[in-house]
Amino acid sequence: MQDYIVEIKDVDKSFPGVQALDKVSFQLRAGEVMALLGENGAGKSTLMKILSGVYSRDSGTVKIFGKEYKDLNPRLAQEIGVAIIHQELNMCSHLTVAENIFLGREKLRGGVLHNRSMNKEAKKILDDLNIDIDPATIVGDLAVSKQQMVEIAKALSTNARILIMDEPTSALTSKEIDDLFVIIRKLKENGRGIVYISHRLEELQYIVDRVTIMRDGKYITTADFNKITMEEIISNMVGREIKEKFPKVTCEQGKKILEVRNLNAGRMVRDVNFALYEGEIVGIAGLMGAGRTETTRAIFGVDEKESGEIYLDGHEVTIHSPADAIKAGIVLAPEDRKKDGLCVKLSVRENIALPNLDILCDKFGVVDKKKEKTMTEKTVDELKIKLPSPEVNAGALSGGNQQKVVVGKWLARQSRVVIFDEPTRGIDVAAKVEIYNLMNALKKQGIGVLFVSSEMPEVMGISDRILVMCDGRITGELNTKEATQDKILTYATKFESKRAEA
Numbered sequence: 432m433q434d435y436i437v438e439i440k441d442v443d444k445s446f447p448g449v450q451a452l453d454k455v456s457f458q459l460r461a462g463e464v465m466a467l468l469g470e471n472g473a474g475k476s477t478l479m480k481i482l483s484g485v486y487s488r489d490s491g492t493v494k495i496f497g498k499e500y501k502d503l504n505p506r507l508a509q510e511i512g513v514a515i516i517h518q519e520l521n522m523c524s525h526l527t528v529a530e531n532i533f534l535g536r537e538k539l540r541g542g543v544l545h546n547r548s549m550n551k552e553a554k555k556i557l558d559d560l561n562i563d564i565d566p567a568t569i570v571g572d573l574a575v576s577k578q579q580m581v582e583i584a585k586a587l588s589t590n591a592r593i594l595i596m597d598e599p600t601s602a603l604t605s606k607e608i609d610d611l612f613v614i615i616r617k618l619k620e621n622g623r624g625i626v627y628i629s630h631r632l633e634e635l636q637y638i639v640d641r642v643t644i645m646r647d648g649k650y651i652t653t654a655d656f657n658k659i660t661m662e663e664i665i666s667n668m669v670g671r672e673i674k675e676k677f678p679k680v681t682c683e684q685g686k687k688i689l690e691v692r693n694l695n696a697g698r699m700v701r702d703v704n705f706a707l708y709e710g711e712i713v714g715i716a717g718l719m720g721a722g723r724t725e726t727t728r729a730i731f732g733v734d735e736k737e738s739g740e741i742y743l744d745g746h747e748v749t750i751h752s753p754a755d756a757i758k759a760g761i762v763l764a765p766e767d768r769k770k771d772g773l774c775v776k777l778s779v780r781e782n783i784a785l786p787n788l789d790i791l792c793d794k795f796g797v798v799d800k801k802k803e804k805t806m807t808e809k810t811v812d813e814l815k816i817k818l819p820s821p822e823v824n825a826g827a828l829s830g831g832n833q834q835k836v837v838v839g840k841w842l843a844r845q846s847r848v849v850i851f852d853e854p855t856r857g858i859d860v861a862a863k864v865e866i867y868n869l870m871n872a873l874k875k876q877g878i879g880v881l882f883v884s885s886e887m888p889e890v891m892g893i894s895d896r897i898l899v900m901c902d903g904r905i906t907g908e909l910n911t912k913e914a915t916q917d918k919i920l921t922y923a924t925k926f927e928s929k930r931a932e933a
């Protein structure tokens with residue numbers, strides 16, 4: 432059919448132990464946004480890596496602008512006009528913004544890099560996109576959301592006619608998401624075709640024309656977005672209906688487990704006071720940059736505290752490092768899985784065992800292989816982590832399954848307090864429910880659960896109590912029963928500087 436700019440037909444792709452794609456077909460038209468949906472590990476990223484020449488396929492055909500390509504590679508795909516924004520940030524953190532944007536297409540003068548002209552052009556690209564970043568900044572010094580915007584600018588700078596966005600919004604602030612949607616609409620008007628992958632199903636309505644749904648490496652269906660309901664999308668993705676998006680368990684409030692008093696750490700943690708009780712889940716809400724992650728890091732001993740005390744079961748504990756925190760019984764599943772949460776070059780088994788060696792080793796310091804195996808199997812099983820074997824490198828798992836490993840390794844040990852920072856980022860609807868069930872299970876066992884989340888429905892759906900932060904301070908506390916989005920936002924924007932962002 433003339434009208435398709437991408438036609439993928441019957442594509443197969445296997446990795447050792449997994450068939451990632453099984454006869455998958457997919458089409459894209461010019462001037463449309465096609466959402467590609469499916470659970471973690473469904474094969475979305477793999478299919479798009481084939482279209483952009485990163486992976487080769489085992490069989491099947493790929494036609495771009497009506498022409499069939501047998502051997503695509505990243506450079507050829509770029510020449511044809513395909514650009515991809517990868518799910519995991521893919522930049523050289525020691526290079527500048529401009530150098531990253533022009534990586535592989537550097538501007539030279541007399542055989543040497545011409546920084547001035549690259550900076551100038553990069554500035555223009557960023558300005559056009561309404562992105563306020565100095566092109567000479569080192570990428571590693573930028574916040575994750577800004578790095579994501581640079582990644583987007585880089586893809587757009589190639590003037591691609593086919594643009595693949597794999598989870599572009601998972602690290603963006605709400606203002607940046609709005610800006611991105613404006614850009615997407617503009618690209619659409621200019622006749623570009625866009626493939627949009629996201630687990631934030633509620634954002635699809637703002638940009639999407641059609642959806643293609645995959646499950647377990649197979650093509651399931653394609654539909655016009657306005658002719659399919661959210662329930663149908665979800666049941667096609669998951670293969671069953673999800674009755675309760677936010678399973679709620681009520682427990683009697685018990686003893687005080689954790690108390691944080693007058694905690695100060697840097698500019699982003701100012702005089703933080705709160706307590707956590709048995710039988711409750713406390714959510715920390717706020718806008719990006721409110722100091723939520725910094726608070727969890729200070730408690731866990733990653734960042735130094737200037738002052739303040741932490742009490743666990745009524746006794747003061749001294750925490751100077753994560754090792755101190757873990758020993759005391761406090762664990763943290765961090766936000767940035769690639770940097771802090773996961774060793775991508777180690778196997779899933781090793782990732783799960785690593786923080787639990789104290790439990791797994793005998794008195795001579797030798798790992799008890801049997802215990803290790805049981806722990807790994809239990810974690811994989813409880814979280815339904817999709818993998819061919821626990822021996823594969825954690826880096827080979829799909830994005831969402833990597834996140835499950837980060838969360839899972841902490842659940843393998845008995846702790847008093849578990850802190851989760853954005854535990855469901857990049858995780859599909861069904862897996863989210865599994866993580867909520869786990870949090871509820873911890874709560875039922877009398878373990879204190881504290882979690883940071885930017886997703887308002889999730890904070891309101893899962894917590895018993897909500898703390899709201901703004902500019903490094905706790906600006907409000909709400910009982911979930913009385914909480915509304917408006918009330919949370921009012922506290923989250925208590926200080927003027929944040930109001931514009933909301």
Ligand SMILES: Nc1ncnc2c1ncn2[C@@H]1O[C@H](COP(=O)(O)OP(=O)(O)OP(=O)(O)O)[C@@H](O)[C@H]1O
Pocket residue numbers: 446447449450451469470471472473474475476477478518817818827828829830831832857
């Ligand atoms: N380089 C690789 N080596 C081995 N297995 C891989 C590799 N890349 C992907 N896989 C496997 O292929 C399957 C599909 O993964 P893919 O990353 O395409 O899923 P996805 O739909 O993008 O999931 P998510 O929503 O979690 O990002 C998974 O089982 C994954 O473990």
Ligand SMILES: [Mg+2]
Pocket residue numbers: 475476477518597829830
């Ligand atoms: Mg993916």
